[in-house]
Amino acid sequence: MRDIDPHLDDLHFVQECLEGKSSALSFFQGNYRPKLQAFLKSQGASLDEATEIVENLWSECVAPTATARPKLERYNGGCALQSWLNTIALNSLLSKRRRDVRWGRIMESAEGKTKDGDERSDGSWHGQTEVVEPERAPLLALMRFAIDAAFRECAPEDFVLLQLAHCDQLKVKELALMFRCDISTISRRLRDAGEEIGDVVLRHVRKVDPQLDLKWDDFMELCRSTSAWSFYEP
Numbered sequence: 001m002r003d004i005d006p007h008l009d010d011l012h013f014v015q016e017c018l019e020g021k022s023s024a025l026s027f028f029q030g031n032y033r034p035k036l037q038a039f040l041k042s043q044g045a046s047l048d049e050a051t052e053i054v055e056n057l058w059s060e061c062v063a064p065t066a067t068a069r070p071k072l073e074r075y076n077g078g079c080a081l082q083s084w085l086n087t088i089a090l091n092s093l094l095s096k097r098r099r100d101v102r103w104g105r106i107m108e109s110a111e112g113k114t115k116d117g118d119e120r121s122d123g124s125w126h127g128q129t130e131v132v133e134p135e136r137a138p139l140l141a142l143m144r145f146a147i148d149a150a151f152r153e154c155a156p157e158d159f160v161l162l163q164l165a166h167c168d169q170l171k172v173k174e175l176a177l178m179f180r181c182d183i184s185t186i187s188r189r190l191r192d193a194g195e196e197i198g199d200v201v202l203r204h205v206r207k208v209d210p211q212l213d214l215k216w217d218d219f220m221e222l223c224r225s226t227s228a229w230s231f232y233e234p
Contacts, residue, residue: 011077017062018072029058032085039086044211045093053092057085079225087225091139094209098138140226142208143219150200158193165190 016024033054040050061071075084151159161179164170170178176186198216205212205219214222 007077007080010081011075014072014075014081018070020062025062028062032082033058035082036085036089040089040093042213043090043093044209044213049093049096053089053096057089057092061085079221083221083225087139087222090222091137094138094142097209097211139222142205143222143226145208146201146204149204150197153200154193154197158189158196161186161189162193162197 013024013028017028036054036057037047037050040053041047045053057071060068064070071088075081154162161175164175164178165172172183172187172190175190176183179186179189181189198219201219202214202216205214
């Protein structure tokens with residue numbers, strides 16, 4: 001029988017943190033702080049940036065503010081706690097980068113110049129493409145953009161094949177019959193199509209943010225932990 005809640009231990013641990021249990025809070029910081037900092041640094045954050053984001057995250061996770069409940073209250077055990085924390089931290093890093101870019105453009109505009117010195121009459125700049133994102137979810141927007149772009153580039157027949165296999169849950173034998181080939185051939189086509197989608201997704205992620213160094217397993221974990229986006233304020 002499938003485990004309905006595979007991260008029940010994490011869920012119980014989070015509850016102990018929210019109840020203020022000192023041993024749980026000590027373990028929370030001691031175990032997750034270095035892992036979070038290392039993850040952020042692997043995605044291009046400086047030591048100062050990683051430290052600032054993680055320090056802010058600790059207080060936001062366990063302490064309420066005038067406008068928000070503790071973030072840990074939104075953890076529901078649907079993914080590993082580490083993956084959930086990585087997702088929030090990475091979203092904070094992307095938000096910071098976007099603010100920094102916006103501030104840089106404001107300063108460039110105030111000085112009447114841009115990086116290449118070529119300002120257009122409409123106020124935009126040559127060689128710069130801005131992806132419109134929801135204000136509070138840059139990571140989710142980045143992931144959606146990359147996935148949409150990858151599926152647009154996918155061969156139509158491969159797209160149908162992946163849709164039937166993963167969304168409609170057709171078995172390999174059924175797919176082989178439908179596509180008039182043997183099981184080994186359809187299995188190879190499924191594998192190749194999936195790998196191609198993964199490569200294109202990560203290429204578009206790096207196109208938007210060249211500092212990110214996500215692997216496919218990282219991306220899939222982020223997808224799982226952002227499925228509900230329950231850590232955002234309503």
